[in-house]
Structure formats: structure tokens, C-alpha cells
Amino acid sequence: MPLGLAAAAAHVGEQALLMPAASDIPLEVPEGTPVIADKGHDWRPLRDEVEAEGLVPVRITPHQPLLALPQAPAADCGATGGGG
Numbered sequence: 236m237p238l239g240l241a242a243a244a245a246h247v248g249e250q251a252l253l254m255p256a257a258s259d260i261p262l263e264v265p266e267g268t269p270v271i272a273d274k275g276h277d278w279r280p281l282r283d284e285v286e287a288e289g290l291v292p293v294r295i296t297p298h299q300p301l302l303a304l305p306q307a308p309a310a311d312c313g314a315t316g317g318g319g
Contacts, residue, residue, distance in 0.1 A: 237261050249275045254284055269293045 239259030241252040253276055257264070266289035277294055285292045 250278050250281045253281060254288070257285075257288070257290070264290065267291055271295055 237260050239256040239261075241255035241259060243252055253270070253272065257270065269291045270285050271293050273295055276292070282292045
């Protein structure tokens, strides 16, 4: 899976790096591609920017999102419970 990269000084918030990193992906990203992010990216102006690019913002944190973002499905790790 190709990834994009954006680097900045330590004081730069991660919201400022998402779209530059997405723009750095070395191939065309199809419209409707989910952008999977955590709570640090749950910010209305950033969500609007992601949607303006034709992408779909998805938040992976398990708690209630601040915005009504769709949740990524939980991964099935094959856990059967019962201790170990």
C-alpha cells in the first residue's frame, strides 16, 4: 500500500499534516477512498477538506466521536476468550 509523508517541527499539530501527507501519495487516490484517522484528526475544517478532495473521513477510535464520523469495523483478531 503506497503511503504519503509529511514532516514538520514538533510544535506543528497533526491536523496540519494530514492533507500534505495524502497529497504525497505517489499514485492517484480514487474518489470515495476512506481516510482512516484517530481522534486527533476529528476536526470539522479538516473533515471538510478531506471530503472536498472526494475522500471519506473515518475515525478508528472506539469511543463516541465528537463529530458524526462513520466508525471503521472492529477487526476480528480471532480471540476466543476464556483466559490463557
